[in-house]
Amino acid sequence: MNSSSSVKIVSKCSLKPKTIPEESKQPYYLSPWDYALLSVHYIQKGLLFHKPLYSIYTLLEKLRESLAATLVHFYPLVGRLSPPKAEKPKSYSVFVDCNNSPGAGFIYATSDLCVADIAGPTHVPLFVHSFFDHHRAVNHDGHTMSLLSVQVTELQDGIFLGVSMNHTMGDGTSFWNFFNAWSEIFQAQESNKTESLCLKNPPVLNRYIPQGYGPLYSLPYSHPDEFIRRYKSPLLKERIFCFSSETTRVLKGKVNQMCGTTSISSLQSLTAFIWRCITRARRLPLEQETSCRLAADNRGRMYPPLPRDYFGNCISALRTAAKAGELLENDLGWAALKLHQVVAEQTSEKVSQMIDHWLKSPFMYQTDRLFEPMSVMMGSSPRFNKYGCEFGMGKALTLRSGYAHKFDGKVSAYPGREGGGSIDLEVCLAPEFMKALESDEDFMSLVSI
CATH class of the missing domain: 3.30.559.10 (Chloramphenicol acetyltransferase-like domain)
Incomplete structure (x- = not known):
């Protein structure tokens, strides 16, 4: 089986945190490690599941509700990178704006593929790429694209949950901490636990900024063309x-x-x-x-x-x-x-x-x-x-x-x-x-x- 023609987007929406944290109204500044990644791709990882016994619409509602609750803790993921400002020649500033943003992306797609089509072949089929949003996007595209996008693809006998996260927002540790937190809140809501908004290991959101440096770095560029280089993967x-x-x-x-x-x-x-x-x-x-x-x-x-x-x-x-x-x-x-x-x-x-x-x-x-x-x-x-x-x-x-x-x-x-x-x-x-x-x-x- 082949390509994205087998994956159809049914609906798209944007999600905000269940409650808006007060601190999300301030600019969210990044660290040197984060800025250095503006020209590389989003992180894209996903999990393949057997289909649950209840309806897909019940699953989608539970996923949306638990994601909105999780985003209270991870509120920077609902933002966008600020519209770039070249304040003076060779001075380009970037931060995360959580106010002027539609929110995180949530997509429901369907496919005529089966679990065996994904897990069975010796080599990973190229159509797996179509289970993720923000295909080929680089992190700098977070000015106009969501910093987090979840795609739920309903297969004939399974569910693929694909998450795309802007890499300036976090590394693999941060990505999987978010994924685990979302699952933890989902499971707590399933159990009707009143503490479902609490997390065992909440994220520490204060970015590392070396002593003596202010929160806003002005990058020594006049235009993104000076540092954005879009990478195209070879035949692999x-x-x-x-x-x-x-x-x-x-x-x-x-x-x-x-x-x-x-x-x-x-x-x-x-x-x-x-x-x-x-x-x-x-x-x-x-x-x-x-x-x-x-x-x-x-x-x-x-x-x-x-x-x-x-x-x-x-x-x-x-x-x-x-x-x-x-x-x-x-x-x-x-x-x-x-x-x-x-x-x-x-x-x-x-x-x-x-x-x-x-x-x-x-x-x-x-x-x-x-x-x-x-x-x-x-x-x-x-x-x-x-x-x-x-x-x-x-x-x-x-x-x-x-x-x-x-x-x-x-x-x-x-x-x-x-x-x-x-x-x-x-x-x-x-x-x-x-x-x-x-x-x-x-x-x-x-x-x-």
Whole structure:
């Protein structure tokens, strides 16, 4: 089955918070981490469920009602980026305006597709992109587009819940904290609990702004054309590879034994494994450099640390590199230790240096310039509670993502559905490299399905 022709938009509406917080009437200023993302895509992640026993209209009403209650806590998501002002030459200001905005987007769509059409194929079908709003939008488009948009797609036998969130509003930690909070409020309302507006872990909305700097940054640009670069994804094959809890445990133990340590994590071990396997699949010249990046949450690394529920961006893509020859000639432990060292070296001093550098010379990340060709980027995290979002429909059957941030060598780590330390990797590769990876017996011997 093919393309978005199988997905029909039935209705669209905008949602405001159930009650309007007083603080939402003030401008909401962003942090350096947030501004740096103005030129990259929205975050697009979604969950596939079996269809509930009650009617779709009952489900839609419950989703809208619980979302409006959740937005009380996450009120910046109902805003828009302020109309840009070039106050003087080379001075461009941006903040979130929660007053002059229709609200968050809520879309109901239908499809003649089935759960098996999404979860069944070996490679993720392209039509999955049509389950998300804001296709190909960059964050700067939040001047005219909603900062949050939810698309509920009714399938023949299932529901796909696709969420698109402007990346200047938060990183993966923030995104999944929001998703979990929405599910928590939905479940509480299902149980008729009077405290359904309360959250176990409410978001901390105060953005990190370094001491001595005012809340409004004037970016050194006269026009968005100077920093917006729209990224177009190449032709890719995308596949979810599942690694059981037993496999990740054994791999971690093997790597630590090789290195004479106990400190290398499951994710670092698995990242080293996929980096070597993808490099082998690409058949790179032995002298060619290949890099690997690992997304790292800086909240706990800062001094003083930011709250765990800090809502915003607080990540770095930590880089290590090696020549293809030395990566493949050395054992797996050698690669894992390189990754472990770069994570261990991410101290509060390093984070502060990065922020100071940005404040002295602001810049915008651009996907095609940030990641070198023939690199591997491990994004997302198996620690996010993705399968905890149930919405009265039971545990999700699987996760899928939209068009955003896909390139040759992009890998995203998700918790495995079975839990217990299992990890699923969403791997995007050029077709010839995917074919070679799938023919790699060393790699496929660790894949459970």
